[in-house]
Amino acid sequence: MQKLNAELSRLYLAPPAGGTRRISLAFRKLAGDGETGHWERLCSVANALQAELGLPAPAVSISGAGAFGLWLSLEKPVTAEQAQEFAKLVCPDAETAAAALPPFLDQASGKWAAFIHPGMGASFAGDEGLDMQPPEAGQLALLEGLECIGPAQFAQALDQLRQSAGAAPQVAATARATAAEGLLLNDATLEDIVNFLHSKNIEPTFRFLK
Numbered sequence: 756m757q758k759l760n761a762e763l764s765r766l767y768l769a770p771p772a773g774g775t776r777r778i779s780l781a782f783r784k785l786a787g788d789g790e791t792g793h794w795e796r797l798c799s800v801a802n803a804l805q806a807e808l809g810l811p812a813p814a815v816s817i818s819g820a821g822a823f824g825l826w827l828s829l830e831k832p833v834t835a836e837q838a839q840e841f842a843k844l845v846c847p848d849a850e851t852a853a854a855a856l857p858p859f860l861d862q863a864s865g866k867w868a869a870f871i872h873p874g875m876g877a878s879f880a881g882d883e884g885l886d887m888q889p890p891e892a893g894q895l896a897l898l899e900g901l902e903c904i905g906p907a908q909f910a911q912a913l914d915q916l917r918q919s920a921g922a923a924p925q926v927a928a929t930a931r932a933t934a935a936e937g938l939l940l941n942d943a944t945l946e947d948i949v950n951f952l953h954s955k956n957i958e959p960t961f962r963f964l965k
Contacts, residue, residue, distance in 0.1 A: 759891050762898045763856055766814075766828040774832025776903075778842050780825040781818060781850035791880040797823045800846045801873070808912040811902035815876060819861030819868035819884035823876060824854065830903035837913070844916035858889050870897045 767777040780800065782793040797815070804810045804827070814826040833841075842851040857868040866884025904912075 756891055759895050759898075762895055766898060766901060766903065767826070767856060769832045772832075774834055775838050776829040776832050777856075778827040778829070778838045779851070779854050780842055780846055781822045781854065782824070783822045783850065785848065791877050794823055794876050794880050796846075796848070797825060797876070798873075800849070801825055804845065808915060810904055810908060810912055812873075814870055814898060814901055815873045816857045816870050817868060817879050817883040817885070818854075819859070819866040820864045821883055822850070823879075823883060824857075825849075826856075826870075828901060828903045829909060831906045833909065841909075841913050841916065844913075858894055860888070870894050872897060 769776045780797075782797045782800075784793045785796075788796075801813055801815070804825075805812060810827070814828070816824040816826060818824055839851055842849065855868075857870050859868050860866075861868055861884065864884055866886065867888055869885050869889040871879065
């Protein structure tokens with residue numbers, strides 16, 4: 756786990772002096788969501804973060820207990836108040852309470868929280884957890900290419916959100932329709948996923964879905 760812990764530290768560990776270097780958003784089912792509505796809302800927000808605010812792609816996770824998650828990495832720490840404000844402006848409906856970093860075993864559900872490839876998110880709708888601990892190599896591969904949000908990027912994005920008075924959720928649908936090729940998180944084919952994993956020297960195994 757040493758390499759994985761080092762990568763998690765690179766992306767999300769805050770210094771002892773305080774502040775936070777991560778912003779997490781949890782998406783649970785809301786009334787009227789249907790089977791995949793919470794996943795579709797995550798995709799809309801993730802695409803808006805990239806297409807509308809110009810931020811790097813966030814990590815995506817399953818919680819082990821009925822939710823999907825987005826994880827934003829900050830190059831420099833910000834105050835808890837700034838992080839909370841940013842999260843609420845981006846998506847008022849998402850939960851923003853502090854969460855443990857995946858992978859971990861959710862004691863209540865008996866399922867594992869884990870980072871996932873964005874193209875596989877919809878397949879987890881209704882069962883947002885793993886029965887077994889995810890392989891370290893797979894988790895590491897999903898994090899290695901992620902970029903941190905620089906201080907100037909974060910300040911500009913927060914200012915843009917403040918000026919639009921939380922309009923990001925409304926423009927997210929537009930982002931899904933107009934984003935550049937490869938940006939849509941829920942647009943990956945099975946072949947895309949396999950090729951991605953092979954590029955990381957990982958042989959995929961797919962669980963049986965009843």
